[in-house]
Amino acid sequence: MKAVLEIKNLKMYYDTQAGQVKAADDISFSLYEGESMGLVGESGCGKTSVSMSIMRLLPENARIISGNIFFGGKDIVKLSNEEMNKIRWAGISMIFQAAMNSLNPVYRVGDQIIEAITTHEPDVTFEEARQRVASLYKLVGLDPERMDNYPHEYSGGMKQRAVIAMSLACNPKLIIADEPTTALDVIVQDTILRELEKIQKKLNMSMIYISHDIAVIAEVASKIAIMYAGKIVEMSDSVTIFKRPAHPYTVGLMSSFPSIRGAKKELVTIPGEPPNLLNAPDHCRFAPRCPFATDECWKKEPSYEEIEDNHFVACFHPQNLKKQVRANAG
Amino acid sequence: MPDEIVLKVENLSKFFPMKKSVFSRAKHFLHAVDNLNFQIEKGKVLSLVGESGCGKTTTGKTILKLYEPTGGKITFLGKDVTHLHETEDKKWFHSKTQMIFQDPFESLNPRKTIFDIVAEPMNIQNFGTLRKRELMVMDILKRVGISPPDAFLWRYPHELSGGQRQRVAIARALVMKPEFVVADEPTSMLDVSIRTQVMKLMMELIKEMNMSFLYITHDLAVARYMADEISVMYLGRMVEYANSEELINNPLHPYTKALISAVPVPDPEFKRKSVEIKGGIGKPIDPLPRCRFYDRCPFAMEICNQKEPELLDVGQNHKVACFLYKKDGGTIA
Numbered sequence: 187m188k189a190v191l192e193i194k195n196l197k198m199y200y201d202t203q204a205g206q207v208k209a210a211d212d213i214s215f216s217l218y219e220g221e222s223m224g225l226v227g228e229s230g231c232g233k234t235s236v237s238m239s240i241m242r243l244l245p246e247n248a249r250i251i252s253g254n255i256f257f258g259g260k261d262i263v264k265l266s267n268e269e270m271n272k273i274r275w276a277g278i279s280m281i282f283q284a285a286m287n288s289l290n291p292v293y294r295v296g297d298q299i300i301e302a303i304t305t306h307e308p309d310v311t312f313e314e315a316r317q318r319v320a321s322l323y324k325l326v327g328l329d330p331e332r333m334d335n336y337p338h339e340y341s342g343g344m345k346q347r348a349v350i351a352m353s354l355a356c357n358p359k360l361i362i363a364d365e366p367t368t369a370l371d372v373i374v375q376d377t378i379l380r381e382l383e384k385i386q387k388k389l390n391m392s393m394i395y396i397s398h399d400i401a402v403i404a405e406v407a408s409k410i411a412i413m414y415a416g417k418i419v420e421m422s423d424s425v426t427i428f429k430r431p432a433h434p435y436t437v438g439l440m441s442s443f444p445s446i447r448g449a450k451k452e453l454v455t456i457p458g459e460p461p462n463l464l465n466a467p468d469h470c471r472f473a474p475r476c477p478f479a480t481d482e483c484w485k486k487e488p489s490y491e492e493i494e495d496n497h498f499v500a501c502f503h504p505q506n507l508k509k510q511v512r513a514n515a516g
Numbered sequence: 517m518p519d520e521i522v523l524k525v526e527n528l529s530k531f532f533p534m535k536k537s538v539f540s541r542a543k544h545f546l547h548a549v550d551n552l553n554f555q556i557e558k559g560k561v562l563s564l565v566g567e568s569g570c571g572k573t574t575t576g577k578t579i580l581k582l583y584e585p586t587g588g589k590i591t592f593l594g595k596d597v598t599h600l601h602e603t604e605d606k607k608w609f610h611s612k613t614q615m616i617f618q619d620p621f622e623s624l625n626p627r628k629t630i631f632d633i634v635a636e637p638m639n640i641q642n643f644g645t646l647r648k649r650e651l652m653v654m655d656i657l658k659r660v661g662i663s664p665p666d667a668f669l670w671r672y673p674h675e676l677s678g679g680q681r682q683r684v685a686i687a688r689a690l691v692m693k694p695e696f697v698v699a700d701e702p703t704s705m706l707d708v709s710i711r712t713q714v715m716k717l718m719m720e721l722i723k724e725m726n727m728s729f730l731y732i733t734h735d736l737a738v739a740r741y742m743a744d745e746i747s748v749m750y751l752g753r754m755v756e757y758a759n760s761e762e763l764i765n766n767p768l769h770p771y772t773k774a775l776i777s778a779v780p781v782p783d784p785e786f787k788r789k790s791v792e793i794k795g796g797i798g799k800p801i802d803p804l805p806r807c808r809f810y811d812r813c814p815f816a817m818e819i820c821n822q823k824e825p826e827l828l829d830v831g832q833n834h835k836v837a838c839f840l841y842k843k844d845g846g847t848i849a
Binding site: 228342343344374376379401402424425427428439440453454456459 | 788
């Protein structure tokens with residue numbers, strides 16, 4: 187399999203009046219063709235900063251300090267704005283958080299998608315673009331006759347479908363979906379997630395799902411990266427993450443989630459609050475909330491290592507490892 | 517008295533007029549809450565669950581008299597509080613009831629200190645001396661986990677994190693030791709790890725202070741953990757009501773079944789069945805006298821189009837409003 191996206195030691199900091207905010211600190215991962223990955227974390231942990239770095243849609247005070255983002259053999263970090271404009275939408279597209287607000291209320295929905303197509307592919311005529319939008323509408327489960335409606339005539343779920351259609355307009359290799367269903371009701375969320383999954387399989391695209399909701403990620407992603415305070419603390423395939431979480435934060439996250447399946451379990455709380463990323467500490471960032479923290483954790487930051495096949499963790503005291511399981515059983 | 521009924525709601529309705537202009541009289545009405553019946557015992561938590569626009573927030577606000585009810589009767593601690601006219605009665609009612617709102621970034625006045633915010637109910641009620649109020653504020657802040665409380669008294673909301681703000685909002689609601697609290701999605705704006713903390717805190721306080729709660733949420737999993745009983749609402753109507761474990765494990769109404777099967781499961785190896793119902797939720801403007809779920813229901817029958825189903829007890833205090841079920845158990849199908 188070929189890697190579609192490869193991120194190596196990405197550091198993206200914000201310069202603020204109060205100091206430097208290390209929003210994405212030493213992020214590395216790769217994404218293969220047709221793979222869907224989930225990026226999970228609480229608000230302010232840097233998951234959106236990572237996606238904005240990939241799209242290079244950064245505010246003025248943000249700087250990519252070091253690292254590389256390889257997409258299609260090119261390092262996005264070093265591209266000029268013109269070159270980047272060609273990659274955006276045609277190579278990598280994005281479904282934004284609160285998609286309902288990302289449509290322009292004074293243009294017809296269909297025309298907004300046509301605009302995206304004709305901007306990136308100037309050879310395409312208006313009629314051809316219209317044809318393509320009609321087939322995109324069918325793909326996402328919308329009636330093509332609704333193309334000439336304005337956004338306010340759509341329901342929340344329909345707007346979300348239209349935004350998904352728009353993200354597919356130029357046949358991108360990679361789609362980043364930033365909380366694509368957070369503002370929707372459960373039943374609509376369910377249909378949208380299934381639609382996305384189906385389209386992704388059909389077109390063999392790569393996807394990055396960004397969400398705070400591990401239940402949503404469990405359903406759509408085959409690989410999961412858990413972020414905490416600007417760092418990826420754990421990454422593996424989704425079954426390993428859910429069945430044998432190694433990082434204490436992941437362990438806590440899994441057991442603090444109420445579920446409607448199975449017997450009612452006692453919820454476990456993670457004490458304290460996520461740290462401020464302003465002038466982040468140089469010890470493990472989870473140490474103040476960690477039940478397993480030792481002196482070592484307060485002295486230096488744990489490195490991000492592959493502790494088992496395809497299971498990366500940044501922790502001095504990883505839990506639930508195969509060896510440990512065996513030791514406990516024996 | 518373990519079975520003391522704190523709140524009883526009978527045939528409660530709230531319609532909003534849909535006016536075209538200020539001068540014309542409304543011809544159409546939005547039936548936000550339509551003929552609700554339920555009661556809450558002392559120390560119990562009832563959860564109202566439903567999609568956005570189903571009338572769960574309107575129900576909470578109407579009970580607390582933030583809206584004037586269109587019809588029906590509300591009885592609180594044995595007293596009819598449907599329409600309160602006397603100042604004394606209003607004061608009594610509002611000192612015993614409180615509300616916790618969804619968004620702690622909007623529900624706290626940014627120009628007031630934490631002390632002023634939490635002491636406000638006591639100021640309005642003219643309760644105790646300043647010294648007494650101060651002690652009570654310190655006491656409740658400590659209970660909700662804002663510690664040390666004296667370090668926070670003179671801070672402003674913007675200096676606190678989201679979780680701390682919601683704790684302050686809870687402190688404000690509970691400082692007068694109310695009998696009954698409406699909590700409207702109090703944890704939906706909070707992060708996962710903070711959400712569990714706040715949920716646990718509320719459960720502890722409910723037990724400790726023996727309060728009754730109406731817990732409004734869209735999240736069935738949260739309702740399962742917080743509530744003794746769950747009631748599912750659809751377009752202003754109550755479609756099902758049962759003990760929370762019973763409702764989660766044995767849902768009867770087709771809508772409840774769909775709602776439960778649509779909740780994502782945090783287990784990658786679990787394959788959920790797809791939701792069977794189609795379409796989206798509408799608006800109950802002048803609804804026809806038929807089952808409101810008729811358009812989307814996979815089991816819709818002729819009778820569902822002819823009249824509205826009533827909420828029937830099918831045994832063990834499990835109530836459902838659907839023609840598929842008969843009184844005291846048994847199904848038609």
